[in-house]
Amino acid sequence: MAAEWSDIVDRGTIAAAPKRRRRRRRAPLAQHTHFARRTVVPRLFRLLAVVIVTVLVAAGGVAATIASTWVTKLSTSAVVLAGEPEVAPDIAQLEGGANILLMGVDACEDEIKDLFGDRCKNPESEATLNDVNIVVHISEPPRRVVVITFPRDLVIDSPECTTPRGDVLPAQDGVMINSLYEYGGISCVAQTIESLSGGALDIQFGAMITWQGVIELTSAVGGVEVCVAERIRDPHTGLDIPAGTHTLAGYEALQFLRTRHGLVGESDVARVGNQQVYMSALVRKIMSEQVLGDLPTLLRLAQTTIDAVTPTTALANPATIVQLALAMKDVPLQDFTFVKYPVADAQWDSDRLVPLEDDAAILFQAITENRPLIVQNDGGDYGGAVIDAEPDDSTTGTEVPTPSAAPADEPGAAVLLPQTVTGFTPADNACSNGGG
Numbered sequence: 001m002a003a004e005w006s007d008i009v010d011r012g013t014i015a016a017a018p019k020r021r022r023r024r025r026r027a028p029l030a031q032h033t034h035f036a037r038r039t040v041v042p043r044l045f046r047l048l049a050v051v052i053v054t055v056l057v058a059a060g061g062v063a064a065t066i067a068s069t070w071v072t073k074l075s076t077s078a079v080v081l082a083g084e085p086e087v088a089p090d091i092a093q094l095e096g097g098a099n100i101l102l103m104g105v106d107a108c109e110d111e112i113k114d115l116f117g118d119r120c121k122n123p124e125s126e127a128t129l130n131d132v133n134i135v136v137h138i139s140e141p142p143r144r145v146v147v148i149t150f151p152r153d154l155v156i157d158s159p160e161c162t163t164p165r166g167d168v169l170p171a172q173d174g175v176m177i178n179s180l181y182e183y184g185g186i187s188c189v190a191q192t193i194e195s196l197s198g199g200a201l202d203i204q205f206g207a208m209i210t211w212q213g214v215i216e217l218t219s220a221v222g223g224v225e226v227c228v229a230e231r232i233r234d235p236h237t238g239l240d241i242p243a244g245t246h247t248l249a250g251y252e253a254l255q256f257l258r259t260r261h262g263l264v265g266e267s268d269v270a271r272v273g274n275q276q277v278y279m280s281a282l283v284r285k286i287m288s289e290q291v292l293g294d295l296p297t298l299l300r301l302a303q304t305t306i307d308a309v310t311p312t313t314a315l316a317n318p319a320t321i322v323q324l325a326l327a328m329k330d331v332p333l334q335d336f337t338f339v340k341y342p343v344a345d346a347q348w349d350s351d352r353l354v355p356l357e358d359d360a361a362i363l364f365q366a367i368t369e370n371r372p373l374i375v376q377n378d379g380g381d382y383g384g385a386v387i388d389a390e391p392d393d394s395t396t397g398t399e400v401p402t403p404s405a406a407p408a409d410e411p412g413a414a415v416l417l418p419q420t421v422t423g424f425t426p427a428d429n430a431c432s433n434g435g436g
Helices: 030-034 045-059 061-077 110-116 177-196 211-220 250-258 268-286 295-308 318-328 357-368
Strands: 098-105 130-138 145-149 155-158 172-176 205-210 224-228 232-234 239-241 244-248 336-340 343-346 349-355 385-387 430-432
Touching: 098 177, 098 318, 110 211, 130 177, 130 318, 145 268, 155 177, 155 349, 172 177, 177 205, 205 211, 211 250, 211 295, 224 268, 239 250, 244 250, 250 268, 268 336, 268 385, 268 430
Parallel strands: 098 205, 145 336, 224 430
Antiparallel strands: 098 130, 130 145, 155 172, 224 244, 232 239, 343 349, 385 430
């Protein structure tokens, strides 16, 4: 049985606990033994694997054989998501679209421990936490993709959840979302996010990636070009990059994704915006001819993705991978929307965040109705990102259309999201705010 919730104190686990309380290292939960190597996600790398495998299968011959071998590897390392059907669902039959939980886990793996100083040298601080929690929603036709990030400092009420082993863990009040993986595995994270969405998100698929996986994947993609509005200088991660445009890969990319002290406000909200800048640029690169038109690059990325990512069972199904890829491959950049789940500072602790449920309900209602989304606020001075005044439509070859301004009650009309639902699209050319 999993450890009692009261044992899970911080790097932010019990909401009412003092900041950053150290804790004793525990043996990992038995269910985690299924994660043989690296675990999941930051940022649309699952999307990357899906697109790559589809291209390889379409290429036929040797490429199809290679793709089949990779899918077998994925299946071997897959972990069960509680409540999964025995047979992977047909994407076309999923009412409300498909939802993929991408989870970044901050495991201190032996190969990279030396890069993280005291964080990985002190046994009391080596708890494995789900520090990045992202849901990729792929709508029913007309296809749209909404990528929702749930900040790690978010304090929520966790519902009763069932682990892949069948253990039922009790509901808990006032807990940090980034403690849920250690408490109940990916299933508990998925069930809690489903609850936060008011039932709008039915998470059918999941995947995980660790720090080392991020380093390897960002190197394999050849780096991602991001713009920085003001210098980022973070002594905690060692990142120091001037204003301007930079191609980030490997360890430097991980530093960029982890930084908060290098950003104005030094908040988790700012870090989410910064991460979305990288993810948005990653989508632009993946969908460009620079990647999709280069078979050796595709092969290298596919191999690295298979080695770095641990999927849930349904996501390791080859037919499912192809279906997801086909569902997303023709979605224009302006119909990919990156948003942050709406939060506010907790009154009792400025380093903690609480959900804004009414604002979230507007977002999830729009997703349920498959409406175009208009994000009216990029986060401002403390959002981690600023938006280029001139959106870049060069990657699509067409003019980026403005969402419909029809009345909100008209079917298919765009929804103007609350200012607390910050974000942008890959067509917006967002830049890291920097300035920390």
